[in-house]
Amino acid sequence: MGRYIARRLLQFIPVVLGSLFLIHYLTSLGIQINGDPVQALFGARQPPESVLNYMRIQFNMDNPCLRQTGNPCLGLFVDRISNYLQGDFGINFRGQPVADLLERRWPVTLRVVVIALITEALIGIGAGVLAGLRKDGAADYTVRFSSTFLVAVPVFVLGVLVQIGTGVYLGTWLAEQDAPSWLQSIFSTTYDSDAEWLSLLIPGMVLGAFSVASISRLTRTSLIENYRADFVRTARAKGLTNRRVIGVHTLRNSLIPVVTYLGIDAGFLINGAIVTEGIFNIPGVGGLTFNAATSGAAPVIIAVVTILVLIFLVVNLLVDVLYGVLDPRIRYE
Amino acid sequence: MTELTELAGFDPVAPLLEVDKLSVEFRTRDGVAKAVREVSWSVNPGETLGLIGESGCGKSATAQAVLGIVDSPPGFVTGGEVRLRGVDLLALDERTRRQTRANEVAIVFQDALSALNPVFTVGFQLAELFRMHRGASRAEGRRRAIELLDLVGIPDARSRVRAFPHQFSGGQRQRVMIAMALALDPEVLIADEPTTALDVTIQAQILDLLKDVQAERNMGLVLITHDLGVVAEACDNIAVMYAGRIVEQAGVKDIYRNPAHPYTWSLLRSIPRVDLQAQTLAAIEGLPPSLTRIPPGCSFHPRCPFARHRCAEDDPPLYEVGAGRRSACHYWDEVLEK
Amino acid sequence: MNEPSRPGDGGPDSDVVSPGTGGTDLHSAVLRRGGRKERNRSLWADARHDLVRNPMFIVSSLIVLAVLTMTIAPSLWTDTNPKACDLTLSKQAPSAGHPFGRTLQGCDLYAQVIYGARPSVVIAVLVTAATAVLGTLFGTLAAFYGGWVDAVISRITDVFFGLPFIVGALLFLSVLDSHSIWAVSAILVALGWTQLTRIMRGSVMEIMARDYVRAARGLGASDARIIFQHLLPNAIAPVVVISTVSLGAYVSAEATLTFLGVGLRPPEISWGILISIGDGWALAGHWHMLVFPCAFLIVTVLAFIMMGDALRDALDPKLR
Numbered sequence: 001m002g003r004y005i006a007r008r009l010l011q012f013i014p015v016v017l018g019s020l021f022l023i024h025y026l027t028s029l030g031i032q033i034n035g036d037p038v039q040a041l042f043g044a045r046q047p048p049e050s051v052l053n054y055m056r057i058q059f060n061m062d063n064p065c066l067r068q069t070g071n072p073c074l075g076l077f078v079d080r081i082s083n084y085l086q087g088d089f090g091i092n093f094r095g096q097p098v099a100d101l102l103e104r105r106w107p108v109t110l111r112v113v114v115i116a117l118i119t120e121a122l123i124g125i126g127a128g129v130l131a132g133l134r135k136d137g138a139a140d141y142t143v144r145f146s147s148t149f150l151v152a153v154p155v156f157v158l159g160v161l162v163q164i165g166t167g168v169y170l171g172t173w174l175a176e177q178d179a180p181s182w183l184q185s186i187f188s189t190t191y192d193s194d195a196e197w198l199s200l201l202i203p204g205m206v207l208g209a210f211s212v213a214s215i216s217r218l219t220r221t222s223l224i225e226n227y228r229a230d231f232v233r234t235a236r237a238k239g240l241t242n243r244r245v246i247g248v249h250t251l252r253n254s255l256i257p258v259v260t261y262l263g264i265d266a267g268f269l270i271n272g273a274i275v276t277e278g279i280f281n282i283p284g285v286g287g288l289t290f291n292a293a294t295s296g297a298a299p300v301i302i303a304v305v306t307i308l309v310l311i312f313l314v315v316n317l318l319v320d321v322l323y324g325v326l327d328p329r330i331r332y333e
Numbered sequence: 334m335t336e337l338t339e340l341a342g343f344d345p346v347a348p349l350l351e352v353d354k355l356s357v358e359f360r361t362r363d364g365v366a367k368a369v370r371e372v373s374w375s376v377n378p379g380e381t382l383g384l385i386g387e388s389g390c391g392k393s394a395t396a397q398a399v400l401g402i403v404d405s406p407p408g409f410v411t412g413g414e415v416r417l418r419g420v421d422l423l424a425l426d427e428r429t430r431r432q433t434r435a436n437e438v439a440i441v442f443q444d445a446l447s448a449l450n451p452v453f454t455v456g457f458q459l460a461e462l463f464r465m466h467r468g469a470s471r472a473e474g475r476r477r478a479i480e481l482l483d484l485v486g487i488p489d490a491r492s493r494v495r496a497f498p499h500q501f502s503g504g505q506r507q508r509v510m511i512a513m514a515l516a517l518d519p520e521v522l523i524a525d526e527p528t529t530a531l532d533v534t535i536q537a538q539i540l541d542l543l544k545d546v547q548a549e550r551n552m553g554l555v556l557i558t559h560d561l562g563v564v565a566e567a568c569d570n571i572a573v574m575y576a577g578r579i580v581e582q583a584g585v586k587d588i589y590r591n592p593a594h595p596y597t598w599s600l601l602r603s604i605p606r607v608d609l610q611a612q613t614l615a616a617i618e619g620l621p622p623s624l625t626r627i628p629p630g631c632s633f634h635p636r637c638p639f640a641r642h643r644c645a646e647d648d649p650p651l652y653e654v655g656a657g658r659r660s661a662c663h664y665w666d667e668v669l670e671k
Numbered sequence: 672m673n674e675p676s677r678p679g680d681g682g683p684d685s686d687v688v689s690p691g692t693g694g695t696d697l698h699s700a701v702l703r704r705g706g707r708k709e710r711n712r713s714l715w716a717d718a719r720h721d722l723v724r725n726p727m728f729i730v731s732s733l734i735v736l737a738v739l740t741m742t743i744a745p746s747l748w749t750d751t752n753p754k755a756c757d758l759t760l761s762k763q764a765p766s767a768g769h770p771f772g773r774t775l776q777g778c779d780l781y782a783q784v785i786y787g788a789r790p791s792v793v794i795a796v797l798v799t800a801a802t803a804v805l806g807t808l809f810g811t812l813a814a815f816y817g818g819w820v821d822a823v824i825s826r827i828t829d830v831f832f833g834l835p836f837i838v839g840a841l842l843f844l845s846v847l848d849s850h851s852i853w854a855v856s857a858i859l860v861a862l863g864w865t866q867l868t869r870i871m872r873g874s875v876m877e878i879m880a881r882d883y884v885r886a887a888r889g890l891g892a893s894d895a896r897i898i899f900q901h902l903l904p905n906a907i908a909p910v911v912v913i914s915t916v917s918l919g920a921y922v923s924a925e926a927t928l929t930f931l932g933v934g935l936r937p938p939e940i941s942w943g944i945l946i947s948i949g950d951g952w953a954l955a956g957h958w959h960m961l962v963f964p965c966a967f968l969i970v971t972v973l974a975f976i977m978m979g980d981a982l983r984d985a986l987d988p989k990l991r
Contacts, residue, residue, distance in 0.1 A: 014826060015829040022831070148973070149969075152969055154968065156926070157926075157968060157969065160946070160953075161961075164953050230448045231450040231451070234448045236402045236434075237435065238434065238461070238513065239431050239432060239435040239466060241431065244465065249453075252452055271835050274837050274838070294932060294933065301842065309833050309838070326452065328497045329499050
């Protein structure tokens with residue numbers, strides 16, 4: 001097992017460096033092509049050069065390599081990474097340290113993601129198990145049909161429709177009925193800092209919706225395959241109860257592909273969070289990313305994207321390790 | 334846990350395991366396949382019965398029906414009885430039936446790699462039997478698992494008990510499967526193609542192991558195979574199956590010396606012999622019938638060198654050919670003479 | 672006349688029991704010999720045979736065909752000019768002659784939805800084709816030559832894989848100024864080529880281990896011959912399946928990016944733009960502006976997914 005982990009780590013490190021460099025290179029290229037973002041802040045006005053220079057230094061935009069299109073700016077890359085390692089993520093164009101922004105927004109995004117994951121686990125695996133055990137029954141067809149349908153709906157469409165349906169129509173109706181406040185919080189259209197978990201319930205479920213569909217299909221297929229597997233027949237021949245045959249022998253094997261999916265899921269959650277937070281106006285990291293990208297705030301983009309990519313890569317590493325724990329055959333290949 | 338002796342119908346002098354007109358069918362998209370058609374055989378302690386026939390003739394389905402683990406749907410037991418010392422297993426409620434598995438009747442499957450759960454250690458899968466059936470503790474289960482591995486000849490059992498199935502060689506895995514079957518000291522052991530997936534040299538070892546174990550415990554052994562060589566070595570009695578039916582039953586010597594059914598006769602003829610020179614291989618012409626569309630009359634008649642007009646119309650019953658011999662052929666006397 | 676039935680109207684001799692099928696699998700033995708006459712058919716011919724009889728495939732193909740005609744020849748679907756707008760009738764609800772109502776500018780929404788298919792579908796087709804070509808190329812090279820070629824290609828795909836889709840899109844788009852169809856397509860290709868590369872690589876590696884490839888090598892076949900005659904036809908199946916589903920995924924992706932404001936922009940007409948505008952006005956009760964474009968998007972993506980599913984089932988040799 002130790003060797004397996006070591007091998008994974010060895011592959012992990014160059015990929016991380018490569019990704020970080022890719023991000024750096026692209027954003028540098030962007031600045032080189034589109035011009036100085038500091039200058040762009042001022043639009044048509046032309047402040048004195050000294051002011052511009054001062055600001056450039058503040059935002060780490062003063063490196064001359066940024067004026068040569070195509071220059072990979074390695075020195076800048078190394079500087080920035082060492083800054084990040086010391087916790088200095090630069091400041092945005094309003095002078096706020098990016099680190100502070102992130103600190104404030106992380107808990108919110110974390111809640112949305114947790115809700116999404118719980119939804120995926122409960123409904124996704126639950127529906128998949130149900131459909132798999134009652135193959136070709138009514139439950140099976142319902143689950144298959146709804147999961148196919150759900151997968152076809154883009155996250156933003158679902159978010160928009162849900163927001164209007166539950167938030168606006170249901171929400172206003174509940175307000176008119178003077179429903180209890182906790183119920184209203186669930187169906188409010190935006191984030192409410194007084195009801196942190198409740199108001200994020202629906203956005204979280206929207207975020208997890210796509211994966212719920214994928215996980216249920218995956219669980220179902222896996223369960224069906226394993227149900228007919230030879231080792232299940234052996235387990236029955238050993239006189240084990242049905243509960244043990246399914247609960248211990250079948251389930252453990254069936255969950256392996258689901259665990260692998262978690263790695264991909266991290267990607268979907270990150271992408272989805274940006275969209276969902278945008279639609280539901282949630283002050284999380286996703287919203288930060290989106291605002292930074294559309295407003296061209298280079299320091300923020302670089303910092304946030306770097307962190308997101310790191311998280312994604314680390315999650316995938318952990319999933320690989322977990323896979324090795326669950327499936328002993330992998331450890332020795 | 335109900336003892337066998339307490340169950341209805343228990344008769345200490347009845348045959349140990351008796352299959353009586355068992356029928357199993359599979360309902361598929363392409364039709365209903367009658368995989369097992371009124372099959373009857375029996376086995377007693379210390380005896381070895383060989384169930385031979387080609388792939389798809391219903392041998393495995395019979396074994397699974399005896400254990401009660403036929404995939405259902407699409408498989409269904411449609412008739413007959415399976416009597417263990419007189420107790421009809423098919424009539425038991427599922428809970429009691431389940432208790433007979435591994436305790437009274439155990440089975441060893443062909444491909445140990447796919448028959449063992451890949452994500453659990455061999456020790457876990459062995460200990461499980463003791464923990465679930467005998468209420469043993471984890472430690473006790475482990476101890477018994479090590480004992481079993483020793484018994485079947487796995488070296489260094491103490492550390493191997495923590496290994497996973499894919500870490501064993503093919504022959505060793507088969508030994509593990511046998512260990513699992515023997516764990517609770519069953520009365521009858523059914524081995525479904527136990528050596529088919531193995532090298533010839535390992536085959537011999539496994540067969541020896543099975544025979545040794547049988548002798549020690551005075552178990553009944555049912556050996557299912559399509560390999561005539563295996564059968565000659567290990568069995569006392571033979572039942573030949575074709576297209577879901579038993580077509581001949583006899584002691585092993587009789588079958589080899591003087592078969593009474595054209596199918597058995599053809600099979601024996603088709604074995605290549607080193608001592609005869611430059612002959613063309615005598616294969617049996619044609620193919621076995623589709624089990625969804627079994628031809629009328631004798632199911633072997635389209636390929637039978639002894640076939641007559643009557644064979645296409647009359648399905649032969651099992652004629653009594655001699656002491657303890659039966660053959661499902663109208664012209665069995667002609668076959669005997671050949 | 673009592674004819675005994677002919678043996679041999681079952682399939683080719685499938686009597687050999689191979690290890691790993693759990694003993695004599697009676698069920699599949701029955702299926703192999705029962706019923707159908709079996710001729711010698713390649714995997715693709717078999718697949719075609721099954722697909723044509725699969726209702727899900729037929730329905731989804733028809734939908735896809737309909738959408739394609741909307742893309743190529745929108746005038747077949749509507750006579751109304753999508754740009755013939757009357758501001759005074761802005762946001763009008765569905766009425767006679769205008770089954771979907773009118774847009775913000777007072778244009779016929781139905782016509783806009785029809786014409787809006789084009790950019791979305793063109794992008795999806797371009798991107799899928801490009802990623803399929805790139806993926807096949809790099810995946811095959813990596814699997815076939817192995818060694819450092821594989822190591823380099825694999826690490827590069829890993830690096831790109833580390834960029835979650837929207838994050839990457841936002842990043843790329845802040846580099847590019849233009850938001851034309853070509854620009855958006857290029858970005859989607861840059862983000863999507865890794866998926867098919869990995870799949871193709873895995874598939875080719877699996878095929879290469881098969882005996883017939885080893886046999887070809889042993890007979891002295893050239894690299895090119897092995898690749899084109901043996902590897903590609905057999906390894907390409909997963910790529911075909913995933914590409915079909917990807918068509919839908921890229922339509923969805925373009926719509927998402929456009930909705931976020933970083934994809935196509937007006938005056939382009941696309942579903943993403945219509946939904947983005949419609950979202951704002953649906954809150955005010957003009958639900959038609961949102962629902963119709965959403966429906967078209969969902970149905971199109973659904974059709975591609977169903978087609979992909981049907982293809983996968985038809986091409987999976989294990990389900991034969």
